[in-house]
Amino acid sequence: MDLFAQQLVNGLTLGSIYCLVALGLTLIYGIMEVPNFAHGHLYMVGAYVTFFAMTLYGLNYWLSALLAGVVLAVLGVLMERIVFHPLRHAPASNKFIAAVGAMMFLEALARVLWGSDFRSIPVIYDKVFTIGTLRITEQRLIVIIAAIFLMIALNLFLKKTIIGSSIEAMAQNRDGASLVGINVNNVAMLTFAIASILAAGAAALAGPIFLVFPSMGALIIMKAFVIIVIGGMGSIPGAVLGGYVLGITEAMGASYISTDYKDVVAFLVLILILTIKPTGIFAKGVR
Amino acid sequence: MLERRRYLVVFLVILLSLVLAASGCGTAKPAATNQGGSSTAAAKVVNIGYSGPLSGGAALYGQDTLNGLKMGVEEINHGGGITVAGQKYTLNLIALDDQYLPNMTATNARRLRTENKAPVIFTPHSGGVFAMQQFNQEEGFLIGAYTSEPKILETGNKLTYRIPPPYDGYPEPFSKAVMEKYGKRVALVPGTHQYAKDWTKVFVPVWEKLGGTVTGDFAVDYNKETDFYTYVSKALATKPDVLFVGGASKPTAMVVKQARELGFKGGFILMDQAKLEQMAQTVPMDQLNGAVGVRPVIQFDNPGAKKFVEAYKKFKNGEDPAWEQAWHYTAIKVVAKGMEKAGTVEDAAKIFEGMKQIFPLNANDWVAEIKGISAKGGMLGEAHGIMVIDGKYGPDMPITLKD
Numbered sequence: 088m089d090l091f092a093q094q095l096v097n098g099l100t101l102g103s104i105y106c107l108v109a110l111g112l113t114l115i116y117g118i119m120e121v122p123n124f125a126h127g128h129l130y131m132v133g134a135y136v137t138f139f140a141m142t143l144y145g146l147n148y149w150l151s152a153l154l155a156g157v158v159l160a161v162l163g164v165l166m167e168r169i170v171f172h173p174l175r176h177a178p179a180s181n182k183f184i185a186a187v188g189a190m191m192f193l194e195a196l197a198r199v200l201w202g203s204d205f206r207s208i209p210v211i212y213d214k215v216f217t218i219g220t221l222r223i224t225e226q227r228l229i230v231i232i233a234a235i236f237l238m239i240a241l242n243l244f245l246k247k248t249i250i251g252s253s254i255e256a257m258a259q260n261r262d263g264a265s266l267v268g269i270n271v272n273n274v275a276m277l278t279f280a281i282a283s284i285l286a287a288g289a290a291a292l293a294g295p296i297f298l299v300f301p302s303m304g305a306l307i308i309m310k311a312f313v314i315i316v317i318g319g320m321g322s323i324p325g326a327v328l329g330g331y332v333l334g335i336t337e338a339m340g341a342s343y344i345s346t347d348y349k350d351v352v353a354f355l356v357l358i359l360i361l362t363i364k365p366t367g368i369f370a371k372g373v374r
Numbered sequence: 375m376l377e378r379r380r381y382l383v384v385f386l387v388i389l390l391s392l393v394l395a396a397s398g399c400g401t402a403k404p405a406a407t408n409q410g411g412s413s414t415a416a417a418k419v420v421n422i423g424y425s426g427p428l429s430g431g432a433a434l435y436g437q438d439t440l441n442g443l444k445m446g447v448e449e450i451n452h453g454g455g456i457t458v459a460g461q462k463y464t465l466n467l468i469a470l471d472d473q474y475l476p477n478m479t480a481t482n483a484r485r486l487r488t489e490n491k492a493p494v495i496f497t498p499h500s501g502g503v504f505a506m507q508q509f510n511q512e513e514g515f516l517i518g519a520y521t522s523e524p525k526i527l528e529t530g531n532k533l534t535y536r537i538p539p540p541y542d543g544y545p546e547p548f549s550k551a552v553m554e555k556y557g558k559r560v561a562l563v564p565g566t567h568q569y570a571k572d573w574t575k576v577f578v579p580v581w582e583k584l585g586g587t588v589t590g591d592f593a594v595d596y597n598k599e600t601d602f603y604t605y606v607s608k609a610l611a612t613k614p615d616v617l618f619v620g621g622a623s624k625p626t627a628m629v630v631k632q633a634r635e636l637g638f639k640g641g642f643i644l645m646d647q648a649k650l651e652q653m654a655q656t657v658p659m660d661q662l663n664g665a666v667g668v669r670p671v672i673q674f675d676n677p678g679a680k681k682f683v684e685a686y687k688k689f690k691n692g693e694d695p696a697w698e699q700a701w702h703y704t705a706i707k708v709v710a711k712g713m714e715k716a717g718t719v720e721d722a723a724k725i726f727e728g729m730k731q732i733f734p735l736n737a738n739d740w741v742a743e744i745k746g747i748s749a750k751g752g753m754l755g756e757a758h759g760i761m762v763i764d765g766k767y768g769p770d771m772p773i774t775l776k777d
Contacts, residue, residue: 094604215637338604
């Protein structure tokens with residue numbers, strides 16, 4: 088029972104990070120209909136920005152996270168302009184290749200600029216709370232709460248503001264959206280900015296717990312893809328649910344089946360869900 | 375029509391594979407540090423090969439090992455190179471990237487041998503050593519093997535020079551030290567790479583022989599997993615007194631840190647791959663209490679080690695060296711002396727024989743006292759362990775080597 092509660096908390100922490108990254112991925116998929124392989128690497132850049140802001144410039148943790156958000160928003164928009172915008176009329180496979188290219192570019196750039204070492208963001212919130220035998224650090228608690236906060240903020244933005252609704256409108260029907268006067272270009276840039284901010288948020292939150300290194304993005308992007316497939320490509324509630332499901336399944340699978348089969352369990356869930364509901368839990372835009 | 379299209383597809387596939395093959399070669403750029411040539415016009419150049427991970431997850435490790443060689447080569451060349459049978463030579467280090475992949479080490483080695491005529495090729499991983507052992511005797515080059523894997527010398531290969539002490543000397547003294555202080559129950563949380571698996575295989579029987587029990591194996595991929603909480607939580611649920619951990623230093627440090635966060639109060643046994651001094655950059659020393667590992671080279675106070683540490687700091691802007699750099703620096707100098715002794719820069723077998731004759735090396739001039747090179751080809755250097763006690767490095771723990 089102790090182990091169960093502990094693993095549940097561990098799974099929630101992991102799931103929160105997965106959710107934030109998967110949300111960005113699913114948003115971009117929603118409007119571009121192409122998986123942005125480079126999204127995990129935006130997360131990596133976000134972690135580096137947070138790291139340097141804190142260690143080189145001695146910025147406060149929250150300010151560093153904010154700075155990472157701003158830098159990443161700019162980077163996201165640049166990526167849309169330079170990589171994806173010129174390909175907007177090209178076949179999906181071209182965008183696909185471009186995304187992979189952007190991913191490799193970012194990783195190689197990180198290696199050249201910052202080297203291959205593992206770095207760790209200094210931990211400020213390192214108090215450990217003990218509830219019975221359950222132990223959780225302050226930082227992990229912050230991850231769980233801040234992720235929920237970010238998700239609520241995103242939801243409010245998409246549902247309650249006009250700009251937000253325009254993103255949803257475009258995700259639902261690109262042609263329809265431009266017919267009613269939505270500027271497709273602006274929405275595309277905006278979506279990239281928001282998705283990148285979410286990635287920066289995830290990175291800033293996870294940074295002090297995990298290590299920062301150039302290939303960290305490749306690890307999380309795999310998980311994020313599984314999540315958006317589970318949740319339904321392009322679906323926002325799907326990404327949230329998928330993120331938590333994957334995080335908790337991994338933790339539980341590792342503790343009750345075998346640590347060797349942790350990923351096997353996670354992918355088994357993926358196969359099961361896809362067998363029962365091939366379009367994902369929250370199917371959207373089935374064609 | 376269909377026929378023609380099929381030909382087209384086949385043609386495209388071939389074209390694509392050619393392009394890929396070409397780009398694959400392109401990634402292995404020679405990072406030559408050519409210091410011979412113009413200034414010493416009379417001196418000839420002898421190429422020294424290196425193949426190691428210079429990109430990818432183990433790139434830092436690769437760079438560290440390469441830096442040791444670079445420093446050694448630079449020093450030798452600044453001192454006027456080597457004199458072999460009356461002829462002056464300078465060393466030229468050619469480094470190729472193998473991304474930690476044994477098959478790429480083999481490709482690189484062939485290239486270093488045929489194109490550059492390198493008589494010695496260094497590699498810092500056991501997989502690469504095994505791959506080169508398939509053909510190094512026929513092609514006539516010596517492997518400078520930086521791996522503490524004892525198995526590399528059991529293949530009977532006559533041209534393998536193992537540089538660091540083998541790891542099979544560590545488990546017993548390490549186990550005794552933590553067992554005495556913390557208890558007999560150990561949970562295994564090592565990496566999943568081959569090296570960690572082999573280490574674990576050597577460690578477990580030793581621990582059990584000493585009367586200890588293993589509560590379970592919770593191996594985790596140190597390079598692919600982002601969070602170790604899941605594994606560590608499960609390992610701690612088996613109520614161990616000691617955790618057996620090891621992989622690259624930083625991830626290992628994270629495992630230690632997370633174990634402490636989860637309330638673990640026992641000791642740690644570190645595989646020799648993880649370096650205490652590098653881990654201490656991530657976790658505070660008092661969290662490392664009860665961790666036993668290899669004693670850092672910067673801790674040694676013999677004149678040879680001190681001189682090396684000073685020189686390395688100058689070479690790399692104040693950066694502290696680890697054993698990776700120290701042993702590589704030593705190895706390249708041993709090779710250079712061996713060439714002088716043997717009177718050849720071409721015949722690898724004779725060079726190796728020459729190397730064996732330059733010992734013993736004393737600890738006043740060298741990083742450690744080195745007795746010689748064993749019949750199988752292992753360099754007989756010193757090995758020392760150390761335990762962290764009350765947030766400080768404890769007393770020295772000399773290791774008796776089996777080779």
